[in-house]
Amino acid sequence: MKIVTQVKLLPEAGQAAALGATLRTVNEAACWVSGVAFESGVPREYELRKHTYAELKARGLGAQAAQHVIKKTRDAYTTLKANIRAGNLGKPGSKRRDKARSKPITFRPQAAQPFDDRCLSWQYDAKTVSIWTTAGRLRGVRFLCSPDALKMLREHRKGESDLIERDGVFYQIAVCDIPFYLIAVCDIPEAEQYEPSGFIGVDLGITNIATTSTGYRAAGRGLNRHRKRQLDLRKKLQAKGTKSAKRLLKKRSRKEARHSANTNHIVSKTIVTTAERTGSGIALEDLTGIRSRVRLRKDQRTPLHSWSFHQLGQYIEYKAKRAGVPLIYVDPAYTSQQCSECGHIDRRNRQSQSTFACRSCGALMHADDNASHNIGRKGETVWTAGRESRVPATP
Structure with missing residues (x-):
């Protein structure tokens, strides 16, 4: 059984700048690969690699990063095709469905980028990671997680880990407070299923x-009231439209989702x-x-x-x-x-x-x-x- 464990990175200012630049570079490259795939009729991953790998290397991406960019783009089109087939984007001829099929897939500058063990290594005792960036290998990047999460990473982490940036704002201080996270995949053995009495x-x-x-x-009742309060607050802040209101909207953007997830847990x-x-x-x-x-x-x-x-x-x-x-x-x-x-x-x-x-x-x-x-x-x-x-x- 595969579940994910999230850890927060605590990079210094220079390390944070390198991580942010890396995400922007790989996602810009992914948008270019997506355009090539769209014009070529979305070929298979191997064929797409022949059209794009050399250019990605010329853009400063490492070998593994280039492979992951191509795979990420091809997987995005596979997901789109599956959603269309399942009817998740509307019936044939619907406006939403036609719009999704009429243009290439784009990636946000802060979208997640996968890293495998060749470009990301974990030092559990020191609570640091070594990660590839466009500025070179960053070593000793500290991370923060709970003792249970650290135990799970040490015993069950397997496969790729995704680097993401959430609502990043650069601060000129010694230790940067940009919210970078690593989402690691853990393969946990399932418990033996018993025969139920009912x-x-x-x-x-x-x-x-x-x-x-x-x-x-x-x-x-409590969750619905919380959602209603968040909706009313968003309406007021959006109507106000000032810089401070926009900052508060960004700060509270996932508050409702976190509260809902905690309740469901x-x-x-x-x-x-x-x-x-x-x-x-x-x-x-x-x-x-x-x-x-x-x-x-x-x-x-x-x-x-x-x-x-x-x-x-x-x-x-x-x-x-x-x-x-x-x-x-x-x-x-x-x-x-x-x-x-x-x-x-x-x-x-x-x-x-x-x-x-x-x-x-x-x-x-x-x-x-x-x-x-x-x-x-x-x-x-x-x-x-x-x-x-x-x-x-x-x-």
Whole structure:
């Protein structure tokens, strides 16, 4: 199982200048390679290398950096093609889809650049790295991380690490405070999966972030209020338009995302810990494409598109793999309309956002609790069906 670990670099002023110049150079080169690929019909990586490698070397890039620039560009086009095929950029003939296909892919000056072990080495005891730049090899660049992150890097780091710059502003001081980060890939062995005694159904939502069939409910009131405050503040600062307002906007640009991610980490850890303690599996709804299927009023669209259900699902998934907890995805169809007591399905059973009243047996309960029980039951069915033999009986 591959997860990433983030460490913050603490370069001196001269080192920070070299790192910033390197990112700008490689991303400018990536934009040029992208233009060549677009004009050539996006050839394979080997063919693209024949057209661009010599020029990249002439621009001052090292051999490995040039290879990574070409691979990064080709991977970007592969991702674009996959998104188009999956319909993530709209239906054929849509304005967004045509726009994405009509011009070369571009890279931001601070976009991530991959480094492998040939151009980046780690000194864990000294908490420093040695990294290639366009100004030469930088040695002794300090980094900062937690003890747990350092242990994970020492034991499981494998493969490439990405250098990124976030909201960089140069300061003329002895130690530069430009936020450079290294995102390292760690390959962690998965725990052995046990046979579950049952499944915990998890109903995901906006009003309640997650509701489980064990009775746990993570209310979304605080997170939704935080998002509303951030939205109102952004509107005020954007309307003001002064330099100080723009600085504050830049400073707070990822505040909401960090708060949301922290909340999802807490919720996912609670769910996985409960499943591990009780020997149960976890059943999640497969909500792929829900934003394109749902039709809402204008005032409801912002909460829907701010809903980070996919991130929460990813957090639950990787935490479950590390703990050996079985996890499956089920079809969410009718889970909010079906009675978990008698199985009767009717749209009118869902009287409001929070109230479920079965028109057949009269069962009355919270709507999210009812849906979580249905999801858990579906999880058991899917798990059992997957374990059953499909081999015809011997006559």
